[in-house]
Amino acid sequence: xxxxxxxxxxxxxxxxxxxxxxxxxxxxxxxxxxxxxxxxxxxxxxxxxxxxxxxxxxxxxxxxxxxxxxxxxxxxxxxxxxxxxxxxxxxxxxxxxxxxxxxxxxxxxxxxxxxxxxxxxxxxxxxxxxxxxxxxxxxxxxxxxxxxxxxxxxxxxxxxxxxxxxxxxxxxxxxxxxxxxxxxxxxxxxxxxxxxxxxxxxxxxxxxxxxxxxxxxxxxxxxxxxxxxxxxxxxxxxxxxxxxxxxxxxxxxxxxxxxxxxxxxxxxxxxxxxxxxxxxxxxxxxxxxxxxxxxxxxxxxxxxxxxxxxxxxxxxxxxxxxxxxxxxxxxxxxxxxxxxxxxxxxxxxxxxxxxxxxxxxxxxxxxxxxxxxxxxxxxxxxxxxxxxxxxxxxxxxxxxxxxxxxxxxxxxxxxxxxxxxxxxxxxxxxxxxxxxxxxxxxxxxxxxxxxxxxxxxxxxxxxxxxxxxxxxxxx
Numbered sequence: 001x002x003x004x005x006x007x008x009x010x011x012x013x014x015x016x017x018x019x020x021x022x023x024x025x026x027x028x029x030x031x032x033x034x035x036x037x038x039x040x041x042x043x044x045x046x047x048x049x050x051x052x053x054x055x056x057x058x059x060x061x062x063x064x065x066x067x068x069x070x071x072x073x074x075x076x077x078x079x080x081x082x083x084x085x086x087x088x089x090x091x092x093x094x095x096x097x098x099x100x101x102x103x104x105x106x107x108x109x110x111x112x113x114x115x116x117x118x119x120x121x122x123x124x125x126x127x128x129x130x131x132x133x134x135x136x137x138x139x140x141x142x143x144x145x146x147x148x149x150x151x152x153x154x155x156x157x158x159x160x161x162x163x164x165x166x167x168x169x170x171x172x173x174x175x176x177x178x179x180x181x182x183x184x185x186x187x188x189x190x191x192x193x194x195x196x197x198x199x200x201x202x203x204x205x206x207x208x209x210x211x212x213x214x215x216x217x218x219x220x221x222x223x224x225x226x227x228x229x230x231x232x233x234x235x236x237x238x239x240x241x242x243x244x245x246x247x248x249x250x251x252x253x254x255x256x257x258x259x260x261x262x263x264x265x266x267x268x269x270x271x272x273x274x275x276x277x278x279x280x281x282x283x284x285x286x287x288x289x290x291x292x293x294x295x296x297x298x299x300x301x302x303x304x305x306x307x308x309x310x311x312x313x314x315x316x317x318x319x320x321x322x323x324x325x326x327x328x329x330x331x332x333x334x335x336x337x338x339x340x341x342x343x344x345x346x347x348x349x350x351x352x353x354x355x356x357x358x359x360x361x362x363x364x365x366x367x368x369x370x371x372x373x374x375x376x377x378x379x380x381x382x383x384x385x386x387x388x389x390x391x392x393x394x395x396x397x398x399x400x401x402x403x404x405x406x407x408x409x410x411x412x413x414x415x416x417x418x419x420x421x422x423x424x425x426x427x428x429x430x431x432x433x434x435x436x437x438x439x440x441x442x443x444x445x446x447x448x449x450x451x452x453x454x455x456x457x458x459x460x461x462x463x464x465x466x467x468x469x470x471x472x473x474x475x
Contacts, residue, residue, distance in 0.1 A: 001030040003090050003177065007098035007113075008037050009106075010054075011129055011246035012061035013206040014068065014167055018129035019097040021165035024172060026095065032177040034090065035065055038083075039076040039189040047196060049338040053204055053372035055197040057245040060205030062190075069173035074186030079109065082186075083116050089182045093122060099129035099246070103287040104294070104376045131281045132250045133159055135288035138281070145289050147391045149282050156278045161258075162251055201338075201372070209242035213253060217260045224269035231330075231341040232414035237273070240373035241339065243280070250277055283381035286391055294380050295361065297389035301474045305389075307359035316457050317352055318366055323456035325416045325423060325432060326406035327351050332419040338372035343409055349386035350400035354467040355458055360387035388471065396471035399464050406432040422452045 004023050011017060023033060037058070043051070062072050075082040087093060096117055101107045110126060117124040128134035138156050139145055146152035180187060203212075216237040227235035242248040254277055261267050290298055297303050316322050320331030330344035340348070345367075352363045364383040368374050384390025388398070410416055413431030417424045423434060425445040430437045435449050435456055442448050449455055 001032065001092065002094040003032045003034055003092050005034050005036050005086060005090070005093055005096045007096060008035065008061070008072070009098065009101070009246075010244065011099045011249075012057050013209075013247050013249065014061075014064055014070075014169065014172075015206065015210070016164045016249045016252045017099075017167050018127040018165045019099045019125070020167050020172070022125065022127060023095075023097040024168055024175070027171070027175055031175060033070075033172065033175045034093075034177050034179070035070055035072040036086065037062075037072050037074050037186075037190070038079075039074055039186060039193065041076060041078070041189075043193065048369050049372050050368070050370075050374050052197050053201045053241060053338060054245055055193050056199070056201040056204040057247055059194060059197070060207070061247070064206060068169045070169075070176040071178045071180055073180055073183045074190045075183060076186045076189040079112050080116060083113060085183070085186075087120060087122070089179065096122060096124040098124075098126060100126035101130070102128065102135045102284060103291060107288070107291075129165075129249065130246065131284050132161060132254055132277060133281050135285040138285065145285060146282075147286075149279065149392045152282050152285075153275060153278050156281065161254060164251055164255060204241070204245070204247070206242075206247045209239065209248035210252075212237070212242065213239060213248055213256055217256050221257060221260065221273055222266070222269045225272040226269070228272070229343045229409050231333075231344055232410055232412070232418070236341065238339065240375075244373045244375050250280065253277065280375075280378055283377040286381060287377035290391075293384065293390070294364070294376060298384060298391045299389050299393070302389040302471075305359075305470065305474065308357040310356070310358070313356045313457060314352075314358055314362060316454070317348070317356060317358070317363075320420075321454045322351070322458075323435060323454040324351065324402040324406070325413070325420060325434065326410060327402050329410075329416045329419040334367075334370050336419070338370060340371070343405075345382060346386055347400050347402060347405045349383055350398075351402055353387040354399045355402070355460060355463045357463065357466060357470060360384065360389065397468060399467055401460060401464075403432050403460065420453070422447055 004027060006020055006023050011019070014020070027033065065072050075085050100110050114124050114126060133156060138152060138159060146155070216239065220235060223235060227233050239248060239253060243250055254274065257270050257274060261270055287293060318331070320328040320335070322328055326344070327348055330340055330348050333344070334340045349360070349363055352358050353360050360383045364379055367379050371379070381390060385393045388394050388396040406416070413428055416431055423431060426434050426437065426447055427441065427445070430441065434447065434453055437445065437449065447453055
């Protein structure tokens with residue numbers, strides 16, 4: 001009889017789970033399986049919406065596992081200390097399965113754990129699970145990695161897609177081992193995390209994620225291509241938090257959408273959505289190839305740019321008081337629900353870097369702090385795209401006009417008024433540029449500019465010229 005360990009991280013689900021599926025396939029009749037979760041010391045000292053949402057998802061996952069008779073065991077301490085506890089408490093452990101992080105800090109941690117078990121002569125199996133295609137799967141004919149998304153996507157489409165990884169819950173229950181009384185220190189660490197979470201994110205977790213996917217696939221995906229850029233419409237999937245925590249797998253999303261196609265003649269919405277899944281894979285590949293990209297521009301000539309450091313402008317942007325309604329409403333959405341519409345992510349990133357001329361890293365770090373769906377690869381890629389400093393980025397002269405974006409994508413001001421109630425009675429004529437309201441109309445609308453809502457903190461036309469000069473200096 002031997003014991004197999006399943007180490008959960010950001011794969012908090014029981015369906016379509018590569019490590020869990022492969023581990024169960026490897027078991028013989030007398031083998032046991034232990035569910036494991038590592039709690040990093042000091043984790044409860046770092047409390048952001050992202051952590052809060054993750055803790056809620058973790059709790060839901062622990063409950064789901066308990067329901068099927070597969071208890072989760074917690075370990076804490078340094079990596080070596082924590083995994084030594086596993087070896088000491090489970091002397092018959094003979095293999096470990098987990099879903100690997102391919103890039104960033106997670107990849108470094110994973111390698112340390114792999115090295116630890118290999119030194120103990122215990123087989124450990126890292127599985128690629130967080131993306132549809134791993135960072136090394138989609139390559140050019142000469143085995144080089146792509147740098148342009150359009151070329152990458154053509155090859156991505158040609159790749160055979162991985163099948164769903166079935167998890168036999170009856171088999172899991174049959175082989176599950178419960179020795180939680182031997183892991184009390186880790187359990188105490190988990191209990192402290194649970195005391196700290198707010199309970200705000202009731203829709204977190206696998207069950208809610210699968211329901212959201214079902215609703216999107218059945219009622220929204222057909223119009224995705226037409227409606228996705230309008231933040232006032234509930235037209236996007238909002239699956240990103242579930243993908244981030246692994247409550248839903250990217251494979252499941254892909255196959256569900258593909259199954260919905262059937263014999264339909266109109267599939268543009270589905271194809272556009274699938275392309276977003278490919279972007280996620282693309283940025284994961286880029287981050288693995290360029291691990292310094294969280295701190296360093298991929299385009300070398302833009303490294304060391306003379307970004308501005310006006311802290312008042314930065315704070316105005318962070319607080320949603322720039323005087324540009326769509327930008328401010330987007331930030332307020334971020335504060336309220338820990339998520340921001342993708343069109344608005346591009347707009348606020350362009351505004352920070354090309355209107356305020358502030359370093360893109362400031363925005364990337366702020367999103368890391370506030371987004372419940374924060375994924376380093378996609379977030380870094382998005383910020384370098386918007387600031388024209390990364391691979392396959394927007395050309396530097398593409399500078400979003402925040403007022404035009406507002407007029408085009410929130411023409412009635414519906415989204416703006418939802419998140420900026422001080423503008424709720426501003427006439428449509430002025431909603432995109434409230435500073436142009438005559439004094440009499442400001443009083444009628446109950447919104448005095450400079451008092452109830454700020455004046456624009458910069459002149460877009462002037463800042464656009466400055467941005468062009470800043471980039472041109474770099475060739």
